[in-house]
Amino acid sequence: MSRIPTPATVADAPEASRPLLQGVEKMLGSAPNMFRLIANSPHTLDGYLSLSGALGKGKLTAATRERIALAIANYNGCDYCNSAHTYLGQNLAKLDSAELAANRAGRSTDAKADAAVRFAVKVAENRGRVSEQDFAEVRLAGYSDAELVEIVGHVALNVLTNYINEAFGTQIDFPVHAATRAA
Numbered sequence: 001m002s003r004i005p006t007p008a009t010v011a012d013a014p015e016a017s018r019p020l021l022q023g024v025e026k027m028l029g030s031a032p033n034m035f036r037l038i039a040n041s042p043h044t045l046d047g048y049l050s051l052s053g054a055l056g057k058g059k060l061t062a063a064t065r066e067r068i069a070l071a072i073a074n075y076n077g078c079d080y081c082n083s084a085h086t087y088l089g090q091n092l093a094k095l096d097s098a099e100l101a102a103n104r105a106g107r108s109t110d111a112k113a114d115a116a117v118r119f120a121v122k123v124a125e126n127r128g129r130v131s132e133q134d135f136a137e138v139r140l141a142g143y144s145d146a147e148l149v150e151i152v153g154h155v156a157l158n159v160l161t162n163y164i165n166e167a168f169g170t171q172i173d174f175p176v177h178a179a180t181r182a183a
Contacts, residue, residue: 003168006037016042020049033173034080034165051157058150063093064113065154068120070103072158074179075124080165081158083174104180115141116151123155 007013010021010031017039021031038045066089073081082104089095089103099109106121108114119138122130138148
C-alpha cells in the first residue's frame with residue numbers, strides 16, 4: 001500500500017491535476033497509479049509530463065527510450081517502473097524478451113542502442129561524472145550532441161519516477177516484474 005494516498009480516480013485528484021490526468025488517460029487509455037499518486041502535487045505532475053513530452057519529441061526512438069527506462073529502473077531497483085516499462089517495451093516499442101532482459105541488465109542486443117543504454121547506466125552510476133572512455137564509446141556509436149543530452153535527460157526523468165515510486169510505495173498496476181538488481 002502506498003505511503004501517501006493515490007486518488008482512486010481522476011475526479012478524486014486535486015482539481016489542478018485533473019486536466020493533466022485526463023491527458024494521460026487520452027494518451028494511455030487510463031491514468032496508472034503512478035500518475036495519480038504524483039497528482040498529489042499538480043506542479044510535479046506538470047513538470048514530469050512536460051519533460052516527458054518534450055523528450056518524446058526528441059531524436060531518440062521510442063524503443064531506445066524504453067530501453068533506457070528499463071535499465072535505469074533496474075539500476076535503481078524500482079519494481080513499479082520495471083513493471084511499467086516491461087509492459088510498454090513489449091506492447092508499444094515491440095521489444096522482444098531477449099531485448100527486455102538485456103535492457104534490465106543495462107545492455108541492448110542492438111549495437112547502437114547498447115552504447116546508449118550502457119552510457120545511461122554510467123550516467124546513473126556515476127551521478128553524471130562519466131569518463132572520457134564512456135563518452136567516446138557512445139559518441140563512436142553515432143550519437144549526436146542532441147541525442148547525448150537526451151540520454152541524460154531520460155536518465156533524470158526515470159530517476160524521478162523511480163524515486164517517487166520507491167519513496168511512496170506506489171502500488172503496481174501492470175503485470176509485475178520485479179527489478180533484477182538494485183544500486
